Amino acid sequence: xxxxxxxxxxxxxxxxxxxxxxxxxxxxxxxxxFGVSNHHLxxxxxxxxxxxxxxxxxxxxxxxxxxxxxxxxxLMDIVALFEPAPGSRPAxxxxxxxxxxxxxxxxxxxxxxxxxxxxxxxxxxxLKPK
Amino acid sequence: MVAIRPVQAADLPAISALxxxxxxxxxxxxxRDMLAPGRHFLIAETDKxxxxxxxxxxxxxxxxxxxxxxxxxxxxxxxxxRLKGVGTALFEALVARFRAEGVTRVxxxxxxxxxxxxxxxxxQGMVAGxxxxxxxxxx
Numbered sequence: 001x002x003x004x005x006x007x008x009x010x011x012x013x014x015x016x017x018x019x020x021x022x023x024x025x026x027x028x029x030x031x032x033x034f035g036v037s038n039h040h041l042x043x044x045x046x047x048x049x050x051x052x053x054x055x056x057x058x059x060x061x062x063x064x065x066x067x068x069x070x071x072x073x074x075l076m077d078i079v080a081l082f083e084p085a086p087g088s089r090p091a092x093x094x095x096x097x098x099x100x101x102x103x104x105x106x107x108x109x110x111x112x113x114x115x116x117x118x119x120x121x122x123x124x125x126x127l128k129p130k
Numbered sequence: 131m132v133a134i135r136p137v138q139a140a141d142l143p144a145i146s147a148l149x150x151x152x153x154x155x156x157x158x159x160x161x162r163d164m165l166a167p168g169r170h171f172l173i174a175e176t177d178k179x180x181x182x183x184x185x186x187x188x189x190x191x192x193x194x195x196x197x198x199x200x201x202x203x204x205x206x207x208x209x210x211x212r213l214k215g216v217g218t219a220l221f222e223a224l225v226a227r228f229r230a231e232g233v234t235r236v237x238x239x240x241x242x243x244x245x246x247x248x249x250x251x252x253x254q255g256m257v258a259g260x261x262x263x264x265x266x267x268x269x
Contacts, residue, residue, distance in 0.1 A: 119245045
């Protein structure tokens with residue numbers, strides 16, 4: 001399964017911050033950790049902040065911390081912030097043919113399994129020591 | 131805290147009633163069959179003796195070509211007693227029995243739209259197994 005870069009960064013950032021909700025990390029700290037640009041990560045953190053998962057401090061030295069619920073937040077909640085919802089994408093050429101609709105049924109089956117997996121894994125489960 | 135013990139015939143009406151409340155079907159004959167030798171059917175009860183939940187499972191060898199493994203057939207927790215570790219206690223008790231019988235793997239089947247129970251098993255450390263369940267409508 002291929003996730004967009006913003007989705008992957010969103011998952012990294014939330015999981016890193018949720019690892020210790022008492023800890024504050026700056027966008028620069030997180031960007032360096034994941035080897036991405038500050039600018040790219042700042043946008044992702046903005047989305048996470050609007051969703052009520054993280055809170056950012058003001059000013060250049062302000063950091064981010066996790067303010068969501070580790071047990072109630074699933075990987076799907078984060079993926080859904082960045083990826084288009086299944087079924088919301090425009091129809092593609094050929095989908096109305098019999099082969100196209102048969103292929104759509106296969107792709108829908110894969111999407112349903114992926115969604116069930118992402119929705120069943122909470123941050124708490126991900127962060128539990130193995 | 132809850133105490134866990136094997137289900138007895140006298141527990142079946144309460145188990146069926148809880149199952150009916152949660153799934154719409156009490157399935158009394160199915161639960162009676164779970165008392166058969168070789169099956170593990172455990173109940174969690176409160177210190178006042180009230181039913182908090184139950185779990186049922188069995189070790190099956192070469193089912194679908196797979197080496198012996200403990201199967202979890204069902205788990206239900208009274209909604210008023212959820213989020214207190216009852217499900218985890220039942221799961222761990224069942225797994226301990228499977229281990230005592232020498233199996234090193236536990237598996238189950240879950241409705242993929244039932245995110246609550248899927249999350250529960252994930253939180254117990256379960257991941258996707260080697261099989262894919264396939265269905266065909268015969269009507």
